[in-house]
Amino acid sequence: MATIYQVSELAGVSLATVSRVMNNNARVSEKTRSKVLAAMAQLGYRPNSIAQSLASNRSNSVGILVSELHGPFYGDMLAGIENECRAAGKHVIIAAGHSEEASEIDGIEFLISRSCDALILHVEAVSDDYLIKLAAGNIPIVLINRYIPQLADNCICLNNELGGYLATKQLLQQGHRQLAYIAGPMWKSDAKDRYAGHLRAMAEYGVTFNPALFAEGDFQDSSGSACMQQLLAKKLPFTALVCANDEMAAGAIEVAREHGLQVPEQLSIVGFDNLILARYIHPKLTTIDYPIGEMGRMAARWVLKHIYQHQALALKHLFEPVLVCRESACALNV
Amino acid sequence: MATIYQVSELAGVSLATVSRVMNNNARVSEKTRSKVLAAMAQLGYRPNSIAQSLASNRSNSVGILVSELHGPFYGDMLAGIENECRAAGKHVIIAAGHSEEASEIDGIEFLISRSCDALILHVEAVSDDYLIKLAAGNIPIVLINRYIPQLADNCICLNNELGGYLATKQLLQQGHRQLAYIAGPMWKSDAKDRYAGHLRAMAEYGVTFNPALFAEGDFQDSSGSACMQQLLAKKLPFTALVCANDEMAAGAIEVAREHGLQVPEQLSIVGFDNLILARYIHPKLTTIDYPIGEMGRMAARWVLKHIYQHQALALKHLFEPVLVCRESACALNV
């Protein structure tokens, strides 16, 4: 591999000049520039990014921590981030945190030890305090799907409350009045917010919420099934169900089917997230779209703007979910 | 951030000694070692990985190129790789190739420019020649799901032919004799191999293959639907369908349902890949398991063994798919 030194020799200029044309950050005469460029081409020169990093104290890499690498959700997020970063010549280092505190911290430390210029974090288990302290350190962070008031500018969030509201409102508008709700784990803020939105819509329509028609799952499809079982076991009538995410909705639909309930004819269901699977399950799931890919992109842009001085970028911190109507919810036939 | 120099000062030893205890690759007396360790702890010292890389000519990073970051398939693969690599303290840099030649090459060059110690590639569009040339360069590569005889040792593959065989055999054993086949894009070797397995099973059971019951899709669900439409339009009877992947199977099932065909009662379907979605679609898909996560792990191990001298690891190059029986295929009721 050719080094900058050989380029400089071949071009008959100094190291510094070659470096300048590489970074085109200083004035170099056109003549010299083209001489250098020619030499580079001739030698097939590629700058050594490690050496660049050491000298410039910039690794040009951004660290990403997601809960899981597999699963439909994080893939979209990663895709958004990678896309944006690569276009800017930055690379992306990934780690998984498995929604578990020790593992998340471990992942973050790992990324820090790799000299990332910034971190994009989708963390769930770690405390606000930890993140605030982390943000006070010398490596900038941006948080996806987590809102911490003290770190407001570093947060890219979805308006989960609105999503919960929209999901519920749709059912209400379709004439349903007996609604059940399968929530996510209530220690997670998004689960809480979605639920809050549900309550707001119910209140708005003057429908009283029946605590007996509430069940708390853990965002996995199996818990959707389990919750649905519980709900059904109570023998209380309900014509619609909102699930705090698509996977639990899938689990619930399955149980409904086993119980001979027609979806949506006898039971309307709406999910949340709009995962790819929402299109595959039958009936196709009516759900709330979570633009996680876009949010990943935006997080990457935040980094480009704040760390790599791409001034022009416009940032957006709060995303609005939107309802996606498919087949799992229909008007109540009285 | 403390540097090695400050550690050496505090511990009252030389730089070299500190470096030695960090890498514990040379004999250091217990007394000195603990002095150094104490100094490190006291300063909260973390080695600068960039500097380490520059000096050692080892970046401790492995580059991964996948076709897409989203989607259920690559996520599992990434998860397997990341897991294994991180446990060994290596990090993972990712890029997407989008199954498009220029983009794949671009991604590879990008990873090379980041000084990866090795590359794990899931490429589709790039030519064998290109890969052979690449492998001859000074950065080792391992190929997932691509077999090139000259690079046999660097390939981690699934026995796709066997998979196609197993899928078909299952149907044959269940008594079906009129089978349709929806293939993947036949320029892809996995699509070709799966199809070959299908033919072998047919031959083995003495069933003649009817070319009119063959359709070529592109591995997307929409093409599964389209192919199914074509097949149905021919008005030829068939009681079973094998699809070269799960997504096309999902598309096909949908069309079957629209045509009032009961799956599996009137039409048995088997897929290939065993994506998570196979569990979500209805009826739950009988399919061939593609242990992509395991294969990712294995690719990572290949790298650990060959590049990072983890001698003990056992390698496996060819994985055997296995049939997963669920609900979309049943015995032919005569």
Place this chain on the structure above:
DNA sequence: TAGTATAATGTAAGCGCTTTCATTTATAGC
């Protein structure tokens, strides 16, 4: 106890760049 082998530690030269500062060269003003 000297003499040697061996273990432990230190010295210093890079790794391939960036960047400050000094120096040279071109441009403009008169």
Place this chain on the structure above:
DNA sequence: GCTATAAATGAAAGCGCTTACATTATACTA
């Protein structure tokens, strides 16, 4: 043509480590 100024280039000092080689301390042999 000669200075004053600006633009282009070069020299050299790091960035924080690793590692070959040199040196010193320790253990062992006869």
